[in-house]
Amino acid sequence: MTMHSGESFLDWLRQQAPDTLSIRDIAHLVHQAADALQDMHNHSKVHRHVAPANFFIHPNKTYPDLPNLLLTGSEQSSHTEAAANPLYMAPEQWYGTPVPATDQYALAIIAYQLLTWHSPFQGTWDQLRYQHLQVMPQPPGVFSARIPSAVDAVILRALSKKPEDRFPSIAAFAGAFLQAAQVPSPTSNASMFETRGTTESRKVGIISQPARAVASYREQSVAARTTNSNVMYINRISPSSQIRELLLLGLVFLLVIGCIGLGFSAIVKRNQTALNLIQDPTNAVATSEAQYAATITSRTPIFADSLSSNASHHWDEGATCVFKDGTYHVLVLDHPGRLDLCRLRDMTLANVAVQVDVSFLSGDHAGLIFRYNHTKWYSFEVFPNGAFNVLRFDAKAEVRLTPLLPFGTRSTAIATGSQKNTLLVIANGPDIKLYINSVFVGEVRDSAYANGLPGFVVVTSTTETNGDASFSNFKVYKL
Numbered sequence: 001m002t003m004h005s006g007e008s009f010l011d012w013l014r015q016q017a018p019d020t021l022s023i024r025d026i027a028h029l030v031h032q033a034a035d036a037l038q039d040m041h042n043h044s045k046v047h048r049h050v051a052p053a054n055f056f057i058h059p060n061k062t063y064p065d066l067p068n069l070l071l072t073g074s075e076q077s078s079h080t081e082a083a084a085n086p087l088y089m090a091p092e093q094w095y096g097t098p099v100p101a102t103d104q105y106a107l108a109i110i111a112y113q114l115l116t117w118h119s120p121f122q123g124t125w126d127q128l129r130y131q132h133l134q135v136m137p138q139p140p141g142v143f144s145a146r147i148p149s150a151v152d153a154v155i156l157r158a159l160s161k162k163p164e165d166r167f168p169s170i171a172a173f174a175g176a177f178l179q180a181a182q183v184p185s186p187t188s189n190a191s192m193f194e195t196r197g198t199t200e201s202r203k204v205g206i207i208s209q210p211a212r213a214v215a216s217y218r219e220q221s222v223a224a225r226t227t228n229s230n231v232m233y234i235n236r237i238s239p240s241s242q243i244r245e246l247l248l249l250g251l252v253f254l255l256v257i258g259c260i261g262l263g264f265s266a267i268v269k270r271n272q273t274a275l276n277l278i279q280d281p282t283n284a285v286a287t288s289e290a291q292y293a294a295t296i297t298s299r300t301p302i303f304a305d306s307l308s309s310n311a312s313h314h315w316d317e318g319a320t321c322v323f324k325d326g327t328y329h330v331l332v333l334d335h336p337g338r339l340d341l342c343r344l345r346d347m348t349l350a351n352v353a354v355q356v357d358v359s360f361l362s363g364d365h366a367g368l369i370f371r372y373n374h375t376k377w378y379s380f381e382v383f384p385n386g387a388f389n390v391l392r393f394d395a396k397a398e399v400r401l402t403p404l405l406p407f408g409t410r411s412t413a414i415a416t417g418s419q420k421n422t423l424l425v426i427a428n429g430p431d432i433k434l435y436i437n438s439v440f441v442g443e444v445r446d447s448a449y450a451n452g453l454p455g456f457v458v459v460t461s462t463t464e465t466n467g468d469a470s471f472s473n474f475k476v477y478k479l
Contacts, residue, residue, distance in 0.1 A: 008052065008053050008054075008055065008056055008057070009052045009053070009055035009056070009057050009069055010051075010052035010053040010055075012057050013052055013114075021114060023115065023146065023147065023148075023151060023181045024181045024182070026111060026114045026115060026181070027174075027177050027178045027180075027181035028178075029069060029114070030107060030110070030111050030114075030174050030177050030178075031174045031175075031177070031178055032069045033050075033055065033069050033071070033107055033110070033174075034107060034170045034171055034173065034174030035171070035174070036069070036071035037050065037071065037103045037104075037107065037170050038169060038170050038171040040071075040103075041100040041103070041169065041170060046098050046099065046100055046102060046103060047071070047103050048084060048093065048098045048102060048103070049084050049085070050088055050103050050106035050107055050110070051085045051087070051088050051106065051110070052110060052113075053085075054071070055069045055071055056069075057069060086125050086128040086129065086132075087109065087119055087121065087128065088105075088106035088109045088110070089106070089128075089129075089132060090102040090105035090106065090132065090163070091105075091132050091133050091161050091162075092163055094129055094132060094133060099163050100169070100170065101163035101164075101166045101167075101170075102163065103170055104158055104166050104167060104169075104170040104173050105158060105159060105163075105166065107158070107170060107173070107174075108155055108158035108159050108173065109159070111155060111158075111177065112137070112140055112155055112159075115140045115143075115144065115147055115151070115155070116140045116143035116144055116147075117143075118143055118406070120137030120138070120159070121135070121137065121407060122406070122407060122408050123387075123407065123408045124461075126364070126461035126462045126463055127364075127407075127408065127461070129462060130337070130461070130462070131407055133161070134399065134400050134401045135391075135399070135401045135402070135403055135407060136156075136159075136161075136399040136401070136402050137156070137159060137403075138403065138406065139152035139155070139156060140152055140155055148180060148181075150179075150180035151177065151180045151181060153180070154173070154176045154177045154180045155177075157173075157176075158173045161398065161399060162398075289433060289435075289440035289443075290435075290438060290439065290440050292426075292433075293353075293424060293426065293433070293435050293438065293440065294438070296353045296426065296477050296479065297353065297355065297424070297475075297477060299477055299478070301475040301476055301477050302352075302476050302477065302478050303347065303474075303475070303476040304474070304475045304476070305474045305475075306472060306473060306474075307323070307327055307328040307356075307471055307472045307473065307474055308323070308326045308327065308472070309323050310323050310328075314344050314345055314346070314347065315328065315342065315343070315344055315345070316342040316343050316345065316455075319331070319333065320332065320333060320340045320342065321342035325470070326472075327359075327470040327471060327472045328342070328456070328470065328471045328472065329361075329468060329469070329470050329471075330342045330366065330456045330457065330458040330467075330468075330469055330471065331458065331466070331467065331468050332363055332458050332459070332460045332466060332467035332468075333466060334465050334466060335460065335465065336460055336461065336462050336463060336464055336465050337460060337461065337462040338459070338460055338467075339457055339458065339459040339460075340457070340458055340467070341369055341372075341455050341456060341457040341458075342455055342456050343369075343372055343453045343454070343455035344453055344454050344455055344474075345453065347453060347454070347476075348451050348452060348453060349370070349371070349451060349452070349453070349454060349476065350371075350427075350450060350451035351427060351428045351429060351479050352427065352476050352477060352478060352479060353424060353425065353426040353427075353476070353477040353478075353479060354368065354370055354424070354425050354427070354454050354474075354475070354476055354477075355422065355423065355424040355425075355473075355474070355475045355476075355477070356368055356422070356423055356456070356471050356472070356473065356474045356475070357420050357421070357422050357423075357471065357472045357473045358382065358420070358421055358422075358423060358456070358469055358470070358471050359418055359419070359420045359421075359469060359470045359471075359472075360382065360383075360384050360417070360418055360421075360469050361418055361468040361469055361470060362464070362466055362467055362468045363458050363459060363460045363461075363464055363466065363467020363468060363469070364383070364459050364460055364461040364464060364467065365381045365382060365383045365384075365389065365458075365459050366381060366382065366456070366457060366458045366459065366467070366469035367379060367380050367381030367382055367388075367389075367423060367456070367457055368380045368381075368423045368425060368454070368455075368456060368457075369393075369454065369455045369456065369457050370425055370427060370452065370454050370455075371427065371449040371450070371451055371452035371453075372452040372453040372454065372455055373449065373451075373452040373453075375394060375395035375396050376392075376393065376394050376395070376448075376449055376452075377393050377449065377452060377455075378390070378391065378392055378393070378404075378425075378427075378432070378446075378449060379391045379393055379457055380423055380425055380434060381457065381459070382414055382421050382423070382436065383408070383414075384416055384417050384418070385416060386410050386411065386412070386414045386416050387408040387409060387410045387411075387414070388408075388409055388410075388411060388414060388434075388436065388441065389403065389405070389407060389408065389409070390403065390404045390405045390409075390432075390434060390442070390444055391403055391404065392404060392446060392448055392449070404432075404444040404446055405442055405444060409441075409442065411436060411439070411441045413436040413437050413439035413441055414436055414437070415437065421436055421437060422435075422436070422437050422438065422473075423435070423436060424436075424438075426479070428479055429447070429450075430445050430446055430447035431443065431445055432444050432445070432446065454474075454476070456469070456471050
């Protein structure tokens with residue numbers, strides 16, 4: 001790892017390949033940064049601009065492969081909060097009330113990025129604000145199996161929405177991270193291990209179960225010969241028995257050859273299928289999932305509504321739930337940063353497939369909700385820029401939104417702008433499969449909500465006052 005004195009930590013990171021840094025390396029870097037920030041906090045100062053670009057590096061004699069981090073802006077910044085990098089801004093910073101724990105939150109974001117090479121939050125300025133305020137990120141371990149659960153717990157605590165729920169100091173956070181990084185990862189079983197006694201060290205071989213059985217049999221034979229000198233042969237086979245065994249072996253051989261001949265064609269077919277999966281596993285899975293969805297949606301739906309009118313009186317209707325121009329509209333009226341939803345009443349659904357056409361007209365994003373129960377539901381939403389969300393919502397929880405896939409996941413299947421998109425959710429127990437325009441875009445497993453009402457949602461950003469999306473061709477299929 002080369003480094004040049006005076007370059008930024010961000011510049012140095014851009015030269016590294018993913019997974020170059022071990023978890024202990026990352027903990028060491030976080031500890032360095034925390035030391036500098038803790039010194040500021042001890043003098044009643046808050047940095048407020050903690051980001052990789054705001055650390056300069058110098059060579060490190062103790063750890064030659066790692067840089068020394070030197071913090072810029074040692075005095076409290078006079079910049080406005082708008083000058084801070086929104087990727088690292090804690091919830092309280094968005095309201096202009098930073099505290100020492102604000103720097104801890106930002107450093108936890110950096111640690112998350114170093115561990116996963118992902119940002120916990122992504123999107124536009126407004127989307128980032130919404131996520132920092134309302135969305136709990138996925139544990140870093142979701143992106144890498146090498147990350148211990150103890151590290152996940154430390155990072156998520158430092159990313160708590162309330163400052164008082166984080167570690168009591170940034171030094172305490174760095175210490176907890178360093179301790180969690182020492183947790184040994186699971187290792188494969190070794191074929192040799194060492195046991196130490198009081199006077200010697202010896203190697204002990206791990207013997208497989210079949211080998212142990214053979215060894216035991218041999219030991220018993222030796223013991224038998226030792227204790228009974230009159231017995232010349234143990235397990236001696238007579239000539240007639242040998243002939244019978246040879247004939248039996250020959251018959252078994254012929255049967256095996258016959259089975260091989262009969263099964264060869266099936267084996268070739270199975271191998272070819274496996275080869276196809278290896279050569280293009282993503283395409284194979286997507287094709288299989290698309291066929292599964294096509295099979296379900298080819299059936300007669302158990303409920304269907306064109307949504308051209310509310311003749312069935314099943315749907316919410318009012319100021320924000322309106323039937324007009326032959327479709328059902330969900331509206332947000334003169335309210336930035338808000339979501340409004342409209343439901344299909346008195347139809348609790350559990351394990352079903354739900355499909356609808358949605359056209360985005362204004363606002364930030366819109367989509368389908370399912371398993372709705374008063375203040376809790378799942379949401380499958382699309383953005384006009386080609387991204388989508390899958391969320392678990394709990395209006396009464398401290399963190400209302402939990403992404404079940406990385407926030408703002410993109411898909412080429414999405415028709416951008418105001419074009420129509422057909423959303424399909426296949427929910428079977430905790431397994432939820434997601435489709436956009438007949439293309440499989442992902443699946444999640446979540447058992448929080450087992451059943452509930454379906455419906456639709458529209459969301460505005462913090463800079464938009466109105467939102468509108470139209471919905472049509474709603475269908476429910478039995479699995």
